[in-house]
Amino acid sequence: MVLAAGRGERLRPLTDTCPKPLVEVGGKTLIDHWLDRLAAAGCRCAVVNPCWLGERIVAHLARREGPPPLRFSPEPAPGLETAGGVRQALALLDAESFLVVNADVYCPLDVAAFVCRARRRLEAGFLAHLLLVPNPVHHPQGDFALGANALVYPDAKEAHGEPLTFAGIGLYRAEFFRPLPAGMRAPLAPLLRAAMQEGKVSGERYDGLWVDVGTPERLHALCRQLSAAPEENE
Numbered sequence: 001m002v003l004a005a006g007r008g009e010r011l012r013p014l015t016d017t018c019p020k021p022l023v024e025v026g027g028k029t030l031i032d033h034w035l036d037r038l039a040a041a042g043c044r045c046a047v048v049n050p051c052w053l054g055e056r057i058v059a060h061l062a063r064r065e066g067p068p069p070l071r072f073s074p075e076p077a078p079g080l081e082t083a084g085g086v087r088q089a090l091a092l093l094d095a096e097s098f099l100v101v102n103a104d105v106y107c108p109l110d111v112a113a114f115v116c117r118a119r120r121r122l123e124a125g126f127l128a129h130l131l132l133v134p135n136p137v138h139h140p141q142g143d144f145a146l147g148a149n150a151l152v153y154p155d156a157k158e159a160h161g162e163p164l165t166f167a168g169i170g171l172y173r174a175e176f177f178r179p180l181p182a183g184m185r186a187p188l189a190p191l192l193r194a195a196m197q198e199g200k201v202s203g204e205r206y207d208g209l210w211v212d213v214g215t216p217e218r219l220h221a222l223c224r225q226l227s228a229a230p231e232e233n234e
Contacts, residue, residue, distance in 0.1 A: 001089055002034050003168075004103040005051035005079040010215045019053040021103035022060055023213065026226035029060070030213060031103045035068065038099075041111035043068040047092045049085045051075040082188035086172070087180040095174065097122050102168030106222055107210045109169065118171035121150065121202040127176040127195050130203040132164035133210045138218075139165050143189070144196070144203070152203040154193045167210055
């Protein structure tokens with residue numbers, strides 16, 4: 001599932017007329033970067049949840065050629081947030097486990113390798129396997145912490161390590177979301193923290209290129225970086 005419902009407040013005024021997933025970096029839209037990576041990894045189907053300027057996202061993707069096949073899970077304004085959006089899309093996802101990525105994140109991740117590692121964790125009983133990155137300048141406190149045996153903890157103190165930032169990329173069991181009422185707004189972080197308290201969330205650190213394209217400054221910096229050395233980042 002490629003999460004595409006966000007309003008992109010910090011990218012205004014650009015996102016007043018262009019939905020954030022359709023912002024271009026490196027010669028293509030953010031969402032096309034992800035769909036191309038998913039296709040290369042053998043993805044059989046991708047679900048997209050349009051909301052803000054959602055008709056433009058659907059129209060853009062209707063012109064897309066090649067895999068993966070797409071399904072749409074439109075959300076009412078202002079959106080259902082991450083967990084609520086995934087819960088609403090469960091029937092379309094039609095799988096007991098699936099990858100969820102933020103469309104507004106740029107990350108040249110080897111998707112197939114990540115999913116392979118993550119599946120082993122889910123087969124061992126975890127409900128979610130997260131990609132974690134070193135804390136960027138704009139988020140120095142991080143989100144969670146990676147401890148021994150790949151366990152993810154709600155804070156660094158409990159894990160006896162430095163905090164890391166959730167990359168917005170994870171593999172989940174469908175049962176992780178099923179208890180939520182369908183159609184209800186629900187953020188992901190509280191759900192993850194509750195599962196972490198039960199030792200049900202694993203993760204891994206990623207030290208490659210990762211950018212949360214959330215502000216004009218970060219967008220412009222990423223465009224400059226990809227323009228300078230595109231072959232190193234793809």
